[in-house]
Amino acid sequence: MTYADRWLLPDGIAEILPAQAEDIEQLRRDMLNLYHRWGYDLVIPPVLEFTDSLLTGLGQDLDLLTFKVTDQLSGRSMGLRADITPQTARMDAHSFKREGVNRLCYAGHVVHTRPKSPLATRTPIQAGVELFGEASLSADIEVVSLLLESLQTAGVKQLNIDLGHVGIYRALAAATQLDDQQEMALFTLLQQKAVSDIDAWVAEQIAQPNIAKLIRALPALCGGVEVLEQARKLLSEYVPDALQAIDELQQIAAVIAERYPAANLYFDISELRGYHYHTGLVFAAFAPGYGQAIANGGRYDHIGEVFGRARPATGFAVDLGALNTLGSTVGLLEPGILAPEVSDTLGWQAVQQLRQQGERVVCTLSESSLVREELNCDRELVLDNGQYLVKPISK
Numbered sequence: 001m002t003y004a005d006r007w008l009l010p011d012g013i014a015e016i017l018p019a020q021a022e023d024i025e026q027l028r029r030d031m032l033n034l035y036h037r038w039g040y041d042l043v044i045p046p047v048l049e050f051t052d053s054l055l056t057g058l059g060q061d062l063d064l065l066t067f068k069v070t071d072q073l074s075g076r077s078m079g080l081r082a083d084i085t086p087q088t089a090r091m092d093a094h095s096f097k098r099e100g101v102n103r104l105c106y107a108g109h110v111v112h113t114r115p116k117s118p119l120a121t122r123t124p125i126q127a128g129v130e131l132f133g134e135a136s137l138s139a140d141i142e143v144v145s146l147l148l149e150s151l152q153t154a155g156v157k158q159l160n161i162d163l164g165h166v167g168i169y170r171a172l173a174a175a176t177q178l179d180d181q182q183e184m185a186l187f188t189l190l191q192q193k194a195v196s197d198i199d200a201w202v203a204e205q206i207a208q209p210n211i212a213k214l215i216r217a218l219p220a221l222c223g224g225v226e227v228l229e230q231a232r233k234l235l236s237e238y239v240p241d242a243l244q245a246i247d248e249l250q251q252i253a254a255v256i257a258e259r260y261p262a263a264n265l266y267f268d269i270s271e272l273r274g275y276h277y278h279t280g281l282v283f284a285a286f287a288p289g290y291g292q293a294i295a296n297g298g299r300y301d302h303i304g305e306v307f308g309r310a311r312p313a314t315g316f317a318v319d320l321g322a323l324n325t326l327g328s329t330v331g332l333l334e335p336g337i338l339a340p341e342v343s344d345t346l347g348w349q350a351v352q353q354l355r356q357q358g359e360r361v362v363c364t365l366s367e368s369s370l371v372r373e374e375l376n377c378d379r380e381l382v383l384d385n386g387q388y389l390v391k392p393i394s395k
Helices: 017-037 057-065 085-095 137-153 164-176 180-192 195-205 207-222 225-237 240-259 304-305 320-326 344-358
Strands: 048-051 068-070 078-079 104-110 127-130 159-164 264-268 279-285 296-298 311-319 336-337 359-365 377-384 387-392
Touching: 017 104, 017 127, 017 137, 017 320, 078 279, 085 127, 085 304, 085 311, 104 137, 127 137, 127 320, 137 159, 137 207, 137 240, 137 279, 137 296, 137 311, 159 240, 164 180, 164 207, 164 225, 164 240, 180 195, 180 207, 207 225, 225 240, 240 264, 240 279, 279 320, 304 387, 311 320, 336 344, 344 359, 344 387
Parallel strands: 159 264, 336 359, 336 377
Antiparallel strands: 048 078, 068 078, 104 127, 127 311, 159 279, 279 296, 296 311, 377 387
16 A cells, blocks of 8 residues: 555545535534424434344345444444434334334434445435324325425525325236236336336236236326326226325325425326335435435335334435535635633633634634634734733734
8 A cells, every 4th residue: 555545535435624514514403403393302323233133124225235344242243324214213113112103313424335326425424304103194294394394494495306106016016916026127127217128028028908008108107296197097997006195195295385385396106216115105305416316205114013013104314415515505614713822811711701602712822833824713812901802803
């Protein structure tokens, strides 16, 4: 290893320098304060835990994203968390058993073995909420509303929410009597929006003409709220079990449109993000110029079964780094006050009083090491006729 190599960071790993760090930390506090006002209790799950727990249930989808190590004390496999949601599910099931609705929130780093997209970091900072113990649409409406509040709090100007429902595809797969292999093959093609490949697969695998027509139409069933009526007409005769999912999307859309008229609601009937563990509504937030979702969420009922306690659940996680990039923060540290090296009690009291008032006060320590331009101070504390006063720094 050369000298230059020693300070290089691995691909996808980034450090956060002061100006951006201040913004992200303020955003983290703003998010947690917002969630607190909505009744969500803060939890801080461990960064590292046994993979038996971490990769159980919905964590199975995170297996390839999870760094694994061997615990030197027990010899068991441990993992660095790649998502916080499975941990909150474990905590709801075992750490404190509330009988009613349990609202939890969190904020912290997760670690990925590989970036989710070419420009993504492998150490994103997540903030999010999880709502356990309520199966009604009211819970889904609450978490979607809270996501939109999160985006507004972060200063995101354009609110774009994609909504789907995995119940539609599950009903279609059941009506078509697809086996597991066929179901996964079609699932993959739909996620890729590979229209020509879907046509070829349908021609080979589906004998019923009407079902074949319906499957071919799925990739195009995306757009505004009018898409839901189009989907209803296509599904009503051959996949009636999917109509409940359409009803739920319409009810959610009606409430969200009334609460947040500026939000752009986009519906994708073939959206199957998190299909392996989501059980109902799925949603994501996007922003112009940002190539991946800045937030993801949805319903994942019965996740607690793997921990011995079945509980309906819904929630979301937001990427604080992405929100900070897209928000209205300017990325500048607040200027502070430059104070002389204080050796007298009066000077020390003046410095402490300013700090108690919320001011950033930087003491010089020694003139030999002072580089004023690096301290980001626009005022200074000076001794004037026996009193310490704050004055603008003279140019």
